[in-house]
Amino acid sequence: MVLLREEIGDVLRDARRQQGRTLREVSTVARVSLGYLSEVERGQKEASSELLASICGALDVPLSSVLRAVSEKFARAEGLSVTGVAVPDTVPADLADGLPGLRGSGLVSAA
């Protein structure tokens, strides 16, 4: 099972690396310990709502953007978990109506 804290950690780490910043820099600005930020990024610790807001502020990334990215990762995972059961690579659109998460996943054919 994919967990929320793991996906949030991935998105935060990607944002920090894209900015070329170190754990130390971001943790200092966010006023969290380096170890805490590292654990959050690795999905080993649940970030409290307050500290998640602080980390997003330090990265200058809106929390809405982080959540949208995480939502999209989950949507793909949910689509894949459906197809992982018994469904072929592409599914007729009318069949896909009964499979939440497939639409928009790229796994539904137009026909």
Added chain:
Amino acid sequence: MVLLREEIGDVLRDARRQQGRTLREVSTVARVSLGYLSEVERGQKEASSELLASICGALDVPLSSVLRAVSEKFARAEGLSVTGVAVPDTVPADLADGLPGLRGSGLVSAA
């Protein structure tokens, strides 16, 4: 400041009420205590990633949908915090280009 746990709680409570289900029903299916679910819905407790997944499962709502709804609520709040500084009720569209979050907020005029 709007907090993640509060927005998640609102979305979960709305989903449960739309289904006409009680705290007791959903908490039983999710295998969490009624008090815990109630506190999560009121934004008073951070749901762990595991229990959040369990609650979404009990509601039969994909976590991706919950996060998308929460992301949209934050995006609106972030837009409002911009307009809260110095911007009038409506803003010309060309000016709004420089104000992330204003588009789609209903605060940008078409002209």
